[in-house]
Amino acid sequence: MLTVGIVLAVASTLLGLVGLGMTGHMAAHMGAVAVAAPVLALSTSRLRDHGGQGAGSPLTWATIEFVVVWAWHAPALRELADTHVALALVEQAMFLGVGVGLWRAALAHPAGGVAALLLTSMHMTLLGALIGLASRPLYVMMAMHPAPGLDAVADQQLGGVVMLTVGGAVYCLGGLALLGTLLRERAAA
Template sequence: MTAAGLIVALVGTLVASAGLGMTGHMIGHMLAVAVAGPMLAIGLQPVLANRRLPGAIAAMLIELAIVWGWHMPAVRAATDMSLALMLVEQASFLAAGTLLWTAALRERVGGVAALLLTSMHMTLLGALIGLAPRRLYPMMAMHGGFGGLDALADQQLGGVVMLTLGGASYLMGGLWMLGTLLNERVRA
């Protein structure tokens, strides 16, 4: 699982930096935080078992700060001008996703809450980006729109990618963990 997670993270970084507009960039981000992150957390469980890490709610707050922080327009503009910053951004998304899922798998009740809250904030940020009546990230337009879309339509589709892939992965993970906990309690 760890090797697959690293491959997904690498593919996400390549997609995020490929000049595929806001939508391609967002697909790359979601591959790191919402797909590779949980895969790495599952694969690294034996290695991280004895490490002191933040609890699930603290990890959720760290992930929230990282995701929302990188989407502030001034930060996004600086990142769009620097490959090095984009690589730091992508690495921070991967680290935040891995940390959150690691904490959620350890602290299962708190993990359910953390994953469901993450689903909510990912959906909210995706909706804010997708429903914005103007371009929030003008520098992103220099990369061209995904599939020939104009800059605003590309931004809107990028927001939809975030709220569907990001929101859905955390929602499904949280509901799966909740179902597992409930099944264990019924059997006990």
Template sequence: MKRTSLISGLLLLPLGWIASAMGMTGHMVGHMMTVAIAAPLIAHGLSNTRVDPAACWPRIVSPMAMMLVELATVWFWHLPGLRAAAHSSWLVMAIEQACFLVAGLLLWSSVLHAPQRIAGIGALLLTSMHMTLLGALIGLAPRPLYTHHDTNFGLDALADQQFGGVVMLVIGGASYMIGGLVLLAGLLRAREDEPA
């Protein structure tokens, strides 16, 4: 199961990177594929191995700290100037995608390894909230923030940006919320199994 998870996550990465070059909507699909789908699969595949970041550095790779790392990474790379730089340079885009992957992997690794599951649940809930907020801000902006993108799918720049915001809001929000609910279900099951 872990091996399948790891291989699936690694196979999804290039698809996300290819999508990132296709307008703002493609960027959001690629971004979400990296942090919200591939990263948890890879983290699950690496969990409790000698290369699991949270197992190697448990004091550093903790859920709340990694939630802040992911928040800073995601919001930083969605500043219009940095998004323009990533769009116009393959090197900057590679750095951007590497930052997304590392931030996502560290967060998911930390919540899967957290000795206190409640910290992992809280970190995923807060990540879901900030992803939803950023997606809403991008999607509801009254004018294009990312004018450098070539539009795709027959959309103008504002519609492409709005659809990209919806992709981030739905996939990002849902992935972290589902992860938190799975952890919560595990925590509740463990409490039921405890002797009275």
């Protein structure tokens, strides 16, 4: 499973670099935080099951993840990442890193993990909605290179929809799955 997570992380990074506009950019981010990160967290939590030692607080990781995601979507920082491949790679690595940290902490501490994943679902949905509902392009470089067949606004709107549906859904389902596990354990006790 660790190999699958690494392959997913690399594939999502490459997706963001192949010129598929805002839609491809968001698909790459969601590939890192909502697909590769939970797979890597699951595989590493099984390799090092020490009762959650070293995983950190899920709410702390959720806060760090929130700051990282929103900061990289500020127009000025977004433009820097769009014009410097090295910064785009740093951005994607940060998304993957905070994603793995959040998922590991949530798995290690399910009670806090439920809250952390549900809060993350809400802010992913909000940011995706803000991007998707904007009536004008928010990001200069993305607007200059939209996904094939789309104009700049439609590409941005579709990118926002990718973020709010994939990010919102995966984190919400993860939180609900952890809640279900906690309820089953409590009922069995």
